Amino acid sequence: MSKSVKELNIYYEPINKSNIFTSGDIVEGQVVLEVTKEIKVDSFFVKLKGDANVRWTEGSSNDEKTYKDHERYFKLKQYFIQESWKKGQSEKNTTLVSGEIYGPVIRPGSHVFPFRFQLPQQNMPPSFKGYYGSVKYVMTVQLKRPWKSSSTTCTELTFLPRNDGTNDHLLQPLSGTQDKKMKLFGSGKMSMTVTTDKTGYMQGETIRVSVDVDNSSSRDVKLKYSLKQKQTFIAERRTKIKFKDIVKETKDRIPSGGNTKFIVDMNLPRDLTVTIENCRIIKVQYELKVYLDVSFASDPEVKFPVVILPADQQCPPCQGPPGEFQPYPPSQPNLVPYPAEQPPPYAELYPNLYDPTALPHPGAAAGLYPDSNVVLPGFNPTPSAPVYDPNQSTKESSPNVPY
Incomplete structure (x- = not known):
């Protein structure tokens, strides 16, 4: 400057x-x-x-x-x-x-x-x-x-x-089941049923997930869950993808022969980026994953898409x-x-x-503007920018010409 x-x-x-x-x-x-x-x-x-x-x-x-x-x-x-x-x-x-x-x-x-x-x-x-x-x-x-x-x-x-609240399909719960039969390093099988309370959540809301685990195998397992953000960038017919963990946690161990029900609550940050699907070159999506951690074996998992909506802005x-x-x-x-x-x-x-009789510009009418004597905080109001009147002389030598 x-x-x-x-x-x-x-x-x-x-x-x-x-x-x-x-x-x-x-x-x-x-x-x-x-x-x-x-x-x-x-x-x-x-x-x-x-x-x-x-x-x-x-x-x-x-x-x-x-x-x-x-x-x-x-x-x-x-x-x-x-x-x-x-x-x-x-x-x-x-x-x-x-x-x-x-x-x-x-x-x-x-x-x-x-x-x-x-x-x-x-x-x-x-x-x-x-x-x-x-x-x-x-x-x-x-x-x-x-x-x-x-x-x-x-x-x-x-x-x-x-947030117009018209997406009724986002209020529908999601449910999925995954079974796994142990072959190596164990015997028996295990199954997991996962149900969410809905599909779409506002910023700052809590995702509630019900998990029912039947561990009829000879192995102990751990329940884990995560919420991951997927960022997709598109340019010149190429795509670049990055992932970001929003929530990643582990629940209690589920012993062999145990049948356990869990209620999982995931608190969403208030400033979490909402789902972006209406941009041609940037997408932001979310995936909820619930899985059983089985050592030396593939993990049975259930995945759901999650939509993050704007919070009530009180606008x-x-x-x-x-x-x-x-x-x-x-x-x-x-x-x-x-x-x-x-x-x-x-x-x-x-x-x-x-001049109380001067209007801010031609055609202005009394009552169209707010009270001019109200001073807003954070502003330096004196002097205000002068209004240019094209009908007056603009010579710099005149002391009374507004600029």
């Missing part, structure tokens, strides 16, 4: 205690820009995008090859200052959000620029970081100046798909109708109130901001 740009940060408002967003949610906040001297700006914008990326390398030396792929879900962009030649033009694969328009010159001081996005109403995978790829929802603010390096700041959102109802992104006007900048008889210190530089 250049010496003249002292601060460039993004602050957004969490919509729930877990700070998790889902489809259709509103993401709003402020960009804070502090400059130590007057600067000229080519463009200044904030964007929010969702992407999946995979990448890995195989071979070595001359035989080394990198496999990679990308999938984009959306790209939303709001300009604060836009190049004049771009105004009114669309951008490829980008939804432009109408926002405030400010002048191309920013005076010294701290400035607050409000933004507001709505996440698309579509089936998108959750935030995820794996061995060879990730799904990320990133918000970026970029300040471009003539003959200067761009200043950029990023922050990442946590996204989970909405407000969807903020907008289904369908494509619906643009919203940005909130009015939050201002610090000043007594009527005492002019604020920045009134000369930014007259429109402190």
Whole structure:
């Protein structure tokens, strides 16, 4: 970041205690820009995008090859200052959000620029970081100046798909039986019947499994069980697979001639990645395995697929109708109130901001915006970013022109 740009940060408002967003949610906040001297700006914008990326390398030396792929879900962009030649033009694969328009010159001081996005109403995978790829929802603010390096700041959102509770088949229990007849190092046989209470579980839930073991063999055995995560990455017709143990435990020994029933409870982590099936290049799946550990012999085992669902996020109802992104006007900048008889210190530089009759942009109506005197925690509200009025002169020599 250049010496003249002292601060460039993004602050957004969490919509729930877990700070998790889902489809259709509103993401709003402020960009804070502090400059130590007057600067000229080519463009200044904030964007929010969702992407999946995979990448890995195989071979070595001359035989080394990198496999990679990308999938984009959306790209939303709001300009604060836009190049004049771009105004009114669309951008490829980008939804432009109408926002405030400010002048191309920013005076010294701290400035607050409000933004507001709505996440698309579509089936998108959750935030995820794996061995060879990730799904990320990133918000970026970029300040471009003539003959200067761009200043950029990023922050990442946590996204989970909405749990609509319509998958009735995931409430069905699963059951399986496995028998084994001892041939070497023993005699007799053993059998195991495994039943789960259902197929799909929310993050933080407990998987309950009933296991009935009949050990009619001459060998002692141990009951073991595990929950394994399978990560699959796909690029250029190649596949890379990695496994991760979520739960792996051993129960009591089952003696020869014993018939034992077990209840196995597996507590799922609250932040466990949900099952991902709706991404073209990344899959996340889970497998439950219950087996009998038999020394010097193959182990009888029962395997079930398990689906991990988003936990109840306690989110407000969807903020907008289904369908494509619906643009919203940005909130009015939050201002610090000043007594009527005492002019604020920045009134000369930014007259429109402190004029109660001035609206934030043409066509704005009273009552459309929240109370402008409410100061949100974590923001530096003074002075707020000035509104550019194209009908006024933009000469730098005029002391009362808002930038």
